[in-house]
Amino acid sequence: xxxxxxxxxxxxxxxxxxxxxxxxxxxxxxxxxxxxxxxxxxxxxxxxxxxxxxxxxxxxxxxxxxxxxxxxxxxxxxxxxxxxxxxxxxxxxxxxxxxxxxxxxxxxxxxxxxxxxxxxxxxxxxxxxxxxxxxxxxxxxxxxxxxxxxxxxxxxxxxxxxxxxxxxxxxxx
Amino acid sequence: xxxxxxxxxxxxxxxxxxxxxxxxxxxxxxxxxxxxxxxxxxxxxxxxxxxxxxxxxxxxxxxxxxxxxxxxxxxxxxxxxxxxxxxxxxxxxxxxxxxxxxxxxxxxxxxxxxxxxxxxxxxxxxxxxxxxxxxxxxxxxxxxxxxxxxxxxxxxxxxxxxxxxxxxxxxxxxxxxxxxxxxxxxxxxxxxxxxxxxxxxxxxxxxxxxxxxxxxxxxxxxxxxxxxxxxxxxxxxxxxxxxxxxxxxxxxxxxxxxxxxxxxxxxxxxxxxxxxxxxxxxxxxxxxxxxxxxxxxxxxxxxxxxxxxxxxxxxxxxxxxxxxxxxxxxxxxxxxxxxxxxxxxxxxxxxxxxxxxxxxxxxxxxxxxxxxxxxxxxxxxxxxxxxxxxxxxxxxxxxxxxxxxxxxxxxxxxxxxxxxxxxxxxxxxxxxxxxxxxxxxxxxxxxxxxxxxxxxxxxxxxxxxxxxxxxxxxxxxxxxxxxxxxxxxxxxxxxx
Numbered sequence: 001x002x003x004x005x006x007x008x009x010x011x012x013x014x015x016x017x018x019x020x021x022x023x024x025x026x027x028x029x030x031x032x033x034x035x036x037x038x039x040x041x042x043x044x045x046x047x048x049x050x051x052x053x054x055x056x057x058x059x060x061x062x063x064x065x066x067x068x069x070x071x072x073x074x075x076x077x078x079x080x081x082x083x084x085x086x087x088x089x090x091x092x093x094x095x096x097x098x099x100x101x102x103x104x105x106x107x108x109x110x111x112x113x114x115x116x117x118x119x120x121x122x123x124x125x126x127x128x129x130x131x132x133x134x135x136x137x138x139x140x141x142x143x144x145x146x147x148x149x150x151x152x153x154x155x156x157x158x159x160x161x162x163x164x165x166x167x168x169x170x171x172x173x
Numbered sequence: 174x175x176x177x178x179x180x181x182x183x184x185x186x187x188x189x190x191x192x193x194x195x196x197x198x199x200x201x202x203x204x205x206x207x208x209x210x211x212x213x214x215x216x217x218x219x220x221x222x223x224x225x226x227x228x229x230x231x232x233x234x235x236x237x238x239x240x241x242x243x244x245x246x247x248x249x250x251x252x253x254x255x256x257x258x259x260x261x262x263x264x265x266x267x268x269x270x271x272x273x274x275x276x277x278x279x280x281x282x283x284x285x286x287x288x289x290x291x292x293x294x295x296x297x298x299x300x301x302x303x304x305x306x307x308x309x310x311x312x313x314x315x316x317x318x319x320x321x322x323x324x325x326x327x328x329x330x331x332x333x334x335x336x337x338x339x340x341x342x343x344x345x346x347x348x349x350x351x352x353x354x355x356x357x358x359x360x361x362x363x364x365x366x367x368x369x370x371x372x373x374x375x376x377x378x379x380x381x382x383x384x385x386x387x388x389x390x391x392x393x394x395x396x397x398x399x400x401x402x403x404x405x406x407x408x409x410x411x412x413x414x415x416x417x418x419x420x421x422x423x424x425x426x427x428x429x430x431x432x433x434x435x436x437x438x439x440x441x442x443x444x445x446x447x448x449x450x451x452x453x454x455x456x457x458x459x460x461x462x463x464x465x466x467x468x469x470x471x472x473x474x475x476x477x478x479x480x481x482x483x484x485x486x487x488x489x490x491x492x493x494x495x496x497x498x499x500x501x502x503x504x505x506x507x508x509x510x511x512x513x514x515x516x517x518x519x520x521x522x523x524x525x526x527x528x529x530x531x532x533x534x535x536x537x538x539x540x541x542x543x544x545x546x547x548x549x550x551x552x553x554x555x556x557x558x559x560x561x562x563x564x565x566x567x568x569x570x571x572x573x574x575x576x577x578x579x580x581x582x583x584x585x586x587x588x589x590x591x592x593x594x595x596x597x598x599x600x601x602x603x604x605x606x607x608x609x610x611x612x613x614x615x616x617x618x619x620x621x622x623x624x625x626x627x628x629x630x631x632x633x634x635x636x637x638x639x640x641x642x643x644x645x646x647x648x649x650x651x652x653x654x655x656x657x658x659x660x661x662x663x664x665x666x667x668x669x
Contacts, residue, residue, distance in 0.1 A: 010638065018634040026645075027638060030631050036637050044236060049632040056632035059238065060640050068637040073626055074594050076519055081641045108523040116353070128353065131360075137408070138361045162523070168288035 011087035019084065051112040102145045102169045106160045110134030115156050121149050129167055132160070145170040176200055176251045178490050180244050181219070183255030184233055185545030186562060187467070188215040191253050194483040203249055205233045209555045223247070232555075234258040237265050244274045251275035251490060253483075257557065261288050277490040279465045280446040286440050287463040290372055291334050293436075300439050301345050301517040302432045305451070305459045307374035315355050321373045322351060328376040331355060333369070340365050342409055344358035344376050358575035372462035377459070379611040381420050381452040382406065384464075386474045388485050389443040390495040397430045398478045398502055401447075401470055404612045405599065407522060412592065413599065414470035415509045416477050419570060419608030420452060429458045436460065445471075445486050454611075469512070472543060472564040476508035507573040508566045511581075514558040515592040517574060518623045526552045529560070530588030539566045539576045552589050560591060570608060574600060597624030 007024050012018040021029040027037045038050040039058075047058045049072065061069040068083045082090070094100060114131040117123060128140035129149070150170040154160055178201040181188045192202045192215075204219035208226040216222050223243060225233050235240050235258050244252055252274055254260040263285040267275040279285070287293045291311050297304050308321045311334050322329050322345065331354060333341030341362040343354040359369040382403045389395040402418035403411045417426070433448035447464040471482050480497065489495065516522045532548045534540075544561035546552065552560060565580055567573030577598050584593060604610045604618035615622070626632075 012634050012637060014630075014633075016630060018230065018630060020634060020638050022638070022642070025642065027635055030634055033631075035631070039636060039639050047636055049636050051628045051635065054626070054628060056626060056629060058632060062637065063640055063644055066641065068640055070633050070636045070640070072629055072633040072636065074590070075623055075625060076517075076590070076632075077630065079637045081637065088478065099510050107521055114356075131357065133364070138357050140357070142494065142660045 009084035011082050011084050012078045013082065013087065014077055017087075018079070044138050100171075102143075102147070102171065104129070104141060104144060104166050104169070106132060106162055106164045106166055107139070107141075108132075108134045109162045110139070110160060112154050112156055112158045112160060112166075113138065115152060115154070117149050117152075119149050119152055123147065123169060130154070132166075141166060145169055145171050156169055159173060174250070174275065174467050174491055176246075176277075176487060178203065178249045178251070179203075179250045179277065179487075180247075180249045181255065182240050182252055183258060183260075184210065184215055184234065184556065186215075186559065187255040187469075187545075188225050189218045189415065189545060190543055191255060191483055194481055194487070197427065198484065200487070203243075203247060205243075207233055209553060212546055212550065213549055216445070221247070225406050237262070237268055238519070240265070241268050241272050241274065243271075245272060249274070251277050251487075253277040253486070254466065256417045256466050256469055261464070263288065265627050275490050277444070277486050279442055279446060281442045283446075284465045285440050287442070287446075287465050289334055290332055290336065290462055291370075293463055294372070296439050297436055302436055302460045303458060305374045305377065305461075308372055311370040312373060313370055315352060316372060318355050318371065319351060322348070325373065325375050327550040328378070329375040330374045331358040332372045332374060333358060333366060334372055335366035335368040335370070336362060342408075373444050377451055379454065379613045379617075380404075381418070381611050382411075382449065383418055383421065383429065383452050383458065384447050384468075385430055385447040386468075386471065386482070387433055387442070387446050387448060388480075388489070388497065388514045389412070389437055389446070389493060390481070390489050391443045391492055392494050393441070394495040395437050395442070396495065396497055396499045396502060397433050398474050398480055398482075399504060400426065400429070401473055403470060404610055405605070405614055406556070406591060406612050407615055410514050411470065412514075413596065414473055415507065415570075415573075416473040417504055420456070425456060425458075432458070432460065436463065441451065445482050469562070470510050471561070472541060472562065473508040473510045476564055476566050477505055478502055479505065495592060506566055506568050507570045508564060509573050509577055511563040511565070511577065511596045512559060512592065513561040513563060513584075513586070513596075515552040515560050515589040516558055516592055518592055518595045519590075522592075522622075524554060524558050525590040526554050526558075528552075528588045529586065531585060532561075532587075533582035533583075533585040534561065534563070535580060537576070537580065539573075540564070540580050541566075560586065560589070574606060592624035598622065 008022045010020045019031055035052050040048045049056045049058045056072050058072045062073055069078045069137050110132045113133045118136050123143040125146050127143050129143050130141045132139045132141050147169040150168040153165045179195050180203045181191050195202045201220045203221045206222050206224045208229045259265045263281040266281040294304055306325050312318050328346045331343045343358040345351050345354045363369040383400050385400050386398040400418050401414050401416045403414045405413040445467055447468050449461040450458045451461055452458050504642040516524045517525045529546050529550050534542045541564040546560050565577045567576050581597050599605050
């Protein structure tokens with residue numbers, strides 16, 4: 001009898017891309033490397049993850065649809081899980097659509113004390129767009145790219161929460 | 174007059190630190206129970222706890238009237254302000270004096286003169302202590318700033334006259350940046366210190382931050398306890414300090430130490446204090462400012478000199494003559510302090526508050542841990558983010574670094590994210606290990622701000638994938654179950 005394996009390839013997109021191959025419902029290869037993976041639940045949602053005999057301490061922070069956040073050795077990792085094909089398709093689509101509008105969100109909760117630009121204004125990468133006061137420090141929120149201010153989502157003296165949308169910059173063509 | 178009781182007008186680790194010495198000296202200690210932290214660890218270390226939790230309108234640690242009223246009501250001999258809060262407010266010692274309460278710290282006049290950066294700078298100039306080229310008098314308008322900057326030449330540093338703790342400071346590299354930076358610095362200074370006057374100084378690129386610990390009594394005796402190097406900073410906030418500094422020779426140490434003593438003599442300084450200098454790449458030193466209080470990083474000095482600085486503060490406050498002579502002070506070994514802050518290094522050092530689910534600090538003879546927290550305590554956003562100070566010693570600098578690595582691998586803090594992964598990375602960075610670093614260390618030498626184990630990302634991906642597959646399986650088989658999310662993860666989820 002011929003042994004048939006069912007394999008499926010996934011791409012996990014975080015700060016770096018990680019490719020995972022699943023064979024028969026189990027982890028088989030990561031980044032094209034065959035390794036001995038072992039994941040053991042020890043207590044309270046805490047796992048010991050063994051990769052090639054080296055142990056890492058991990059925790060699942062959240063799982064929302066295909067977005068998984070885990071903490072390993074005290075560092076946080078956010079991943080979007082997609083099939084390899086799905087990930088490639090998405091990549092192609094975004095490339096075809098031209099450069100992406102860059103959205104900037106509040107890095108920490110605080111108050112917007114000044115908005116230094118107006119909508120439609122051209123900004124350069126690294127140029128301060130607004131000033132966010134948090135923990136009694138004034139933080140410049142800078143433009144991540146060269147482009148035009150497409151939208152300003154907050155006004156001066158407005159209180160913002162962490163990750164609240166602040167402004168969008170359109171890189172143009 | 175002998176001090177029999179102290180009101181510790183502070184919280185967290187420094188309140189505990191002061192109480193420890195007070196206990197050894199047979200002094201009764203009082204601390205406040207505030208509504209912010211009714212379950213604070215420092216309360217276990219007080220002889221008497223004063224409950225002010227019903228008054229939610231005031232921050233007791235910054236309220237002079239409340240402190241004076243409390244000391245009078247309970248007939249407490251002395252007030253120790255610790256660091257931060259009112260420690261460098263000249264009105265507290267003045268009010269203490271008026272009410273016959275001993276202030277454990279310098280005179281009101283010394284705090285006033287040295288706390289104002291402009292006056293301190295003038296004092297240094299008058300006493301032939303090198304300072305950076307800078308503005309004469311204070312600057313209040315952009316036009317004045319532009320003129321002075323032009324005269325001195327860019328880059329320059331804008332500094333709030335009333336500033337401290339690294340707040341209210343901005344570097345300006347070129348003329349076009351000045352208007353914005355001036356606005357930012359003055360806004361910040363106004364908000365923080367209610368005084369938006371500025372100083373302008375020549376900015377030294379990549380300096381080292383060297384400070385001298387001084388001790389003086391009320392009888393004119395002054396000594397220094399050598400230097401601390403505090404060049405590992407982020408946005409002018411110190412993260413790691415060591416003593417001694419790898420940059421100083423004995424000769425240089427003596428020279429800068431003499432200048433530290435000189436400026437203290439000029440203000441008839443008494444109590445503990447710190448004189449800060451910048452050291453440029455040619456090893457020229459420049460007086461920066463003086464901190465007229467006990468500092469967060471004082472333990473590294475205690476570890477290498479064997480002097481209990483809090484004990485000296487108390488003895489000086491009760492008019493004793495300093496028994497220590499300069500020649501008695503000997504350098505012994507090396508000490509490094511790691512400030513474990515509740516901050517998410519991966520998210521740009523954003524504050525990370527919440528329940529300390531677990532805090533495990535190893536027991537080693539070369540480790541001293543000063544902390545105001547333990548498992549089960551809560552880090553709140555009302556106060557600073559310092560969770561613990563790990564003070565690690567060794568016979569040599571190399572040994573101390575080795576010991577740091579060992580402590581770091583055995584320390585666990587869960588529930589809040591901390592700066593521990595940052596320190597792990599620092600201990601692996603050649604510039605630090607070689608002792609060859611400046612205040613630009615984080616931007617220049619550090620490859621990334623946190624440490625990652627080999628294959629850590631692989632392990633993370635494996636766990637994420639497993640979690641995802643398990644969920645998919647549940648959906649496909651129609652068995653929706655408990656997602657098994659810990660209380661901590663759940664609270665994260667809810668808070669977003």
